[in-house]
Each structure stands twice: as C-alpha cells, then as structure tokens.
Amino acid sequence: MKKINSRPASLKEAPFHYCPGCGHSIVHRLVAEVIDEMKLREKSICSLGVGCAVVAYKYFDVDTVEAPHGRAAAVATGIKRVRPENIVFTYQGDGDLAAIGTAETLHAANRGELITVIFINNAVYGMTGGQMAPTSLVGQKTTTSPAGRNPLKEGYPLKFSEVLALLGGSSYLERVAVNNPANIRKAKKAIAKAFQHQKKKSGFSVVEILSPCPTNWRMSSVESCRWIDEVMTKVYPLGVIKEKKC
Amino acid sequence: MSGTSTIGEAAIQAGCKYYFGYPITPQNALPEYMAQRLSEVPGGVFLQAESEIAAINMLLGASVAGARAMTSSSSPGISLKQEGISYMAGQELPAVIVNVMRGGPGLGTIYPAQSDYFQSTRGGGHGDYRTVVLAPDSVQELADMTALAFDLADNYRTPVIVLADGVLAQMMEPVRIPSRKRKKLPAKNYILTGAKGRPSRIIHSFTMDPKEQEDHNWKLVRKYKQIEQREVRYESFLLEDAEMVVVAYGTAARIAKGAIKRLRKENLKVGMIRPITLWPFPTKIIQETVKYIHDFFVFEMSAGQMIEDVRLSLEGKGRIHFYGRPGGVIPAPVELYRIISRHYYQSKRKKGR
Numbered sequence: 341m342k343k344i345n346s347r348p349a350s351l352k353e354a355p356f357h358y359c360p361g362c363g364h365s366i367v368h369r370l371v372a373e374v375i376d377e378m379k380l381r382e383k384s385i386c387s388l389g390v391g392c393a394v395v396a397y398k399y400f401d402v403d404t405v406e407a408p409h410g411r412a413a414a415v416a417t418g419i420k421r422v423r424p425e426n427i428v429f430t431y432q433g434d435g436d437l438a439a440i441g442t443a444e445t446l447h448a449a450n451r452g453e454l455i456t457v458i459f460i461n462n463a464v465y466g467m468t469g470g471q472m473a474p475t476s477l478v479g480q481k482t483t484t485s486p487a488g489r490n491p492l493k494e495g496y497p498l499k500f501s502e503v504l505a506l507l508g509g510s511s512y513l514e515r516v517a518v519n520n521p522a523n524i525r526k527a528k529k530a531i532a533k534a535f536q537h538q539k540k541k542s543g544f545s546v547v548e549i550l551s552p553c554p555t556n557w558r559m560s561s562v563e564s565c566r567w568i569d570e571v572m573t574k575v576y577p578l579g580v581i582k583e584k585k586c
Numbered sequence: 587m588s589g590t591s592t593i594g595e596a597a598i599q600a601g602c603k604y605y606f607g608y609p610i611t612p613q614n615a616l617p618e619y620m621a622q623r624l625s626e627v628p629g630g631v632f633l634q635a636e637s638e639i640a641a642i643n644m645l646l647g648a649s650v651a652g653a654r655a656m657t658s659s660s661s662p663g664i665s666l667k668q669e670g671i672s673y674m675a676g677q678e679l680p681a682v683i684v685n686v687m688r689g690g691p692g693l694g695t696i697y698p699a700q701s702d703y704f705q706s707t708r709g710g711g712h713g714d715y716r717t718v719v720l721a722p723d724s725v726q727e728l729a730d731m732t733a734l735a736f737d738l739a740d741n742y743r744t745p746v747i748v749l750a751d752g753v754l755a756q757m758m759e760p761v762r763i764p765s766r767k768r769k770k771l772p773a774k775n776y777i778l779t780g781a782k783g784r785p786s787r788i789i790h791s792f793t794m795d796p797k798e799q800e801d802h803n804w805k806l807v808r809k810y811k812q813i814e815q816r817e818v819r820y821e822s823f824l825l826e827d828a829e830m831v832v833v834a835y836g837t838a839a840r841i842a843k844g845a846i847k848r849l850r851k852e853n854l855k856v857g858m859i860r861p862i863t864l865w866p867f868p869t870k871i872i873q874e875t876v877k878y879i880h881d882f883f884v885f886e887m888s889a890g891q892m893i894e895d896v897r898l899s900l901e902g903k904g905r906i907h908f909y910g911r912p913g914g915v916i917p918a919p920v921e922l923y924r925i926i927s928r929h930y931y932q933s934k935r936k937k938g939r
Binding site for chain 1: 604606631633635636637639640641643644645646647648649650651652653655669670673677778779780781782783786787788789790791792794
C-alpha cells in the first residue's frame with residue numbers, strides 16, 4: 341500500500357489538548373508541514389506566546405521557548421539578533437499580540453526584525469474563558485462584554501495587521517482562515533511565503549489566521565466555520581495586506 | 587574611568603556582545619557607552635528597546651540563544667523588568683541586570699539612593715525565587731562585580747543583579763578591567779540553536795501540573811542553598827578591636843568608611859561589615875561578630891531595608907542602631923561621624939551603668 345500522508349516530522353506524537361473544532365491544531369500542522377517542506381526543522385526556534393497554545397512546545401518538535409504574555413516578539417528579537425542564521429517565529433493569539441503585546445509587536449515590526457509571526461485571531465481570549473479581546477467584533481457577546489461589544493465603551497475591533505502594514509519594517513502580511521479546505525491550503529501557502537520573506541531577509545512577516553473557537557463562541561464547529569465566512573471576514577477581509585518584493 | 591563606562595567595558599571584556607536598554611536617568615551613560623563600543627565589537631548588538639519590558643525580554647531571548655547579554659536601568663525601569671526577571675529565574679536562564687538606583691517610590695528622584703534593597707533581595711517579581719545581588723562600592727569593584735556577575739549567572743543559570751547608584755555610576759576612579767580568563771563554567775547544554783543532530787529543546791516555566799511545579803520550586807531552592815553556601819562575599823574593616831560595627835553597603839559604605847576613619851582618630855573603636863553580596867546575605871560574619879561586639883549600626887541611603895537582614899542575622903542578640911537618608915540625599919561623612927559617635931557614647935554609658 342502506498343502511504344500518501346503522515347504526521348509531519350516537526351510535530352511530536354502527542355495528542356492535542358485543544359477543544360473540538362479549535363483551529364490551533366490545524367495551524368500547528370500547517371506550520372509543521374511548511375517547516376518540513378522547507379527543511380527548516382533543524383534551524384527553527386519558536387517563541388511561544390501565552391494563551392491556549394502556551395504548551396505548543398508539547399507539539400512542535402523544534403527548539404521552543406515560552407515568552408511572557410505579549411512579549412514573544414521581543415524574545416524572538418533577542419534570539420534572532422544572537423542567531424541570525426536561524427529561522428525564528430512566534431506563535432501568538434490576538435490577546436497576546438494585539439493587547440498586552442501591542443508595543444513589542446509593533447516595534448519589532450517597525451525595526452524590521454527578521455522574524456515571522458503566526459497570529460491566531462479568534463476574536464476572544466480563549467484560554468482564560470472567552471473574555472473580550474481587542475479583536476472582538478462589534479456586538480460580539482463574550483464573558484466580559486455580556487451585552488455585546490459596545491464600540492462607544494469598548495472600542496472597535498483592532499485590525500492590527502493593517503496597522504503593522506503601515507510600518508517601514510514589515511515585509512509581508514497576509515490574512516487567511518482555516519475554516520474550510522480551500523482556505524486551509526491558502527493558509528499553508530501564506531505561512532511558507534512568510535518564512536520565505538524571513539529567509540530572504542526582507543523584513544518582518546505576519547500571517548494572521550482567522551481561527552474558530554466553538555467553545556467560547558458558544559457555537560458548533562460547523563456554525564463557527566460559517567461565522568468566519570459570514571461575519572468575521574466582513575471585518576477582517578482575507579488576502580495579502582502587504583507584500584514587499586523579495 | 588567613569589562607573590558607567592567601567593560596567594560597560596567590563597561586560598564586553600567578559601564576553602557580553604549584546605546589550606538591550608531603554609533611556610532612564612541616572613544610568614544613561616551606560617547604554618550610550620554600549621552603543622558606541624558594541625559597534626566596534628564584531629557581531630556586537632546594541633538595541634534601544636521601546637520599553638524596559640521589551641528590553642528584558644530581548645535579554646531573555648539572547649540568553650536562551652546562548653549569549654552573554656546585559657540590560658541596565660534605574661529603579662522605576664527595574665520595576666518594569668521584574669516580569670522578565672521572574673521568568674528567567676523560573677526558566678533558569680542566566681542574565682546580568684544592572685540597577686543604578688535612585689530615590690523612590692514612584693518616579694521619585696534621579697538622585698542616588700538605596701531604596702531597591704527589598705526589591706532586589708526578595709525576588710522582586712512574582713513567585714518563589716531569588717536573584718544574586720552584587721553591591722560594589724568603588725569603580726574597581728564595579729568592574730570586578732560585573733565580570734563576576736556573568737560568571738555567577740552562567741554557573742548557576744540564574745539572573746544576577748549588579749546594584750549600583752548614581753554616585754558609583756558617575757564616579758571617576760582608576761580601574762583595571764579584569765581580563766577574559768575565567769574559571770571553567772558548565773557547558774550550555776540547554777540553549778536553543780535549532781534542533782540539529784539532537785532532540786528539540788524546550789525552555790519554559792509553565793506547567794499545568796502542580797506537583798511538577800513544586801518539584802521545580804524545590805530544585806530552585808536547592809540551587810539557592812548552594813549559592814548561599816558558596817557565594818557569600820563581604821568586606822570586614824577594623825573589626826578586631828571594635829566596640830561598635832557599622833553595617834553598610836555600596837555608596838553608604840564608602841561614606842561610612844570616611845566617618846569611621848575620623849572616629850578612629852578620636853579613638854572611637856568602630857569597625858565595619860560591608861556586605862558585597864546582598865543576597866546571599868553575609869549572615870555568618872554577623873553572627874560571629876555579635877559574639878564579641880554588642881552594637882550594630884546600620885546605615886543605609888533608604889528608610890531602612892537591609893536592617894531587616896541584619897536583624898534576622900542577629901536573631902535577637904546584640905543591639906541595632908540605625909541611620910537612614912532616603913530619597914536621594916547623600917550624607918557627608920562628617921554627618922555620619924556625628925551620629926555614630928553619639929550612638930557610640932550612649933551605648934558606652936549604658937554599658938557603664
């Protein structure tokens with residue numbers, strides 16, 4: 341029998357702890373596949389943010405450090421400055437990156453740090469139980485916006501990738517989603533392209549991934565995937581936000 | 587050489603090629619020195635971070651990548667760095683952090699003070715941990731302690747704090763920068779370099795398992811016990827015939843020495859114990875000394891912080907006198923001379939009764 345698919349070498353043989361229907365496990369696999377295909381496993385160093393994926397070191401079979409909440413880009417900066425020959429990437433959620441880590445992320449991008457950010461946007465704080473995130477949509481009900489996010493009191497969904505695109509140091513930013521097979525294939529391509537930008541020393545690269553969180557959205561997996569298409573992408577349109585020639 | 591340049595040069599001579607910092611007075615001359623000097627060192631990196639928080643986390647990254655790296659700041663900035671220091675203690679990463687102390691709390695003042703003793707010696711950030719704290723009292727010691735800080739950090743895989751103040755930072759004194767030769771240190775078999783020809787490595791402090799966390803805490807405690815046994819440093823000064831012993835560190839100890847010299851001229855038998863490591867604190871010498879000297883005079887440029895460690899060391903024995911000048915005021919030796927002599931004669935009178 342011909343083997344047509346198997347676990348990527350960059351993924352350990354450990355069962356994921358993520359909730360059913362969560363996007364993290366898909367993105368983990370995509371990142372691992374790209375690392376394998378680009379032969380980067382022995383060169384990669386991952387700086388992990390704090391959130392549901394804080395224990396991603398149990399899954400990624402690459403050198404990994406856990407950064408303090410929001411500081412993954414600063415930690416990655418330190419690593420990359422010492423080891424410019426390595427591929428350094430962060431794996432962060434929207435709360436980690438676009439709230440508590442706003443300054444670290446923005447300035448790393450502005451300096452054009454040669455790192456890649458895998459940015460999971462699920463519009464809530466997942467690990468802590470579904471609180472409002474900077475990325476939560478207007479009207480979105482969360483445990484800390486029980487009446488729905490009111491922009492007059494709680495501000496608007498933060499389009500952080502668009503903000504980062506304005507900076508001279510950012511090289512490649514694309515927003516993708518993992519809510520259907522076609523989008524998953526595009527997400528993988530985007531991740532590969534981001535690593536390519538890092539390899540070619542073009543600048544700071546980000547792949548923002550709209551990712552379902554059925555548990556905290558109080559939806560089924562199918563509803564969650566549909567919600568990404570019908571609601572989330574209207575606020576966070578998919579596609580390349582910025583791409584420098586490299 | 588100035589104190590700040592000395593710290594910088596000693597760090598570079600100790601193999602530190604990476605510096606991350608953020609402007610804050612009175613330590614600015616140090617990042618400025620590093621910006622210039624590291625541009626001359628092959629592979630050297632000076633990075634002015636967007637915040638103290640970013641700087642300490644860049645230091646964490648450089649450390650995890652296996653480099654000797656340093657950051658520096660002054661009191662309010664050191665408060666911001668505590669998060670990263672706690673993580674590095676938990677993740678067992680070496681790092682050197684220089685605190686050029688100023689008066690506090692809050693924004694306080696930019697003038698020299700010793701108000702961060704508690705913060706430095708009690709951990710500073712959250713969690714069950716300690717940091718080694720070195721307290722130089724001269725430009726030469728700034729050089730020696732900076733070099734030592736890197737060795738201790740690497741040897742024990744733990745953050746080390748060099749605790750200075752604005753006086754030491756701006757003081758100009760002749761200095762000999764220690765050469766590169768160091769004792770043999772353990773191989774860095776934990777650093778992240780990419781998992782080439784070996785299993786992948788993980789540096790983390792988080793676990794979902796409280797038992798695992800407890801085991802980790804006890805492991806740290808065993809390390810701290812080892813440091814307490816091996817790394818205590820202090821200077822004793824004119825203790826042999828003393829009837830009163832001053833306990834002071836850093837700039838306060840310099841001032842106290844001036845006062846003691848004057849007291850000695852008038853035949854007042856005053857000596858000094860100068861802790862060089864604030865943690866681990868030189869408890870033993872204080873316990874030895876109280877066997878034959880009753881009176882301990884603690885002098886700090888704070889409202890009284892180290893006095894707690896002296897009190898703990900004395901275990902109820904002897905008698906403690908205290909003089910403190912918090913807020914960035916630097917007392918002259920003559921002022922201290924007057925205070926110490928008053929306490930000295932009062933104690934004598936009591937004993938005579």
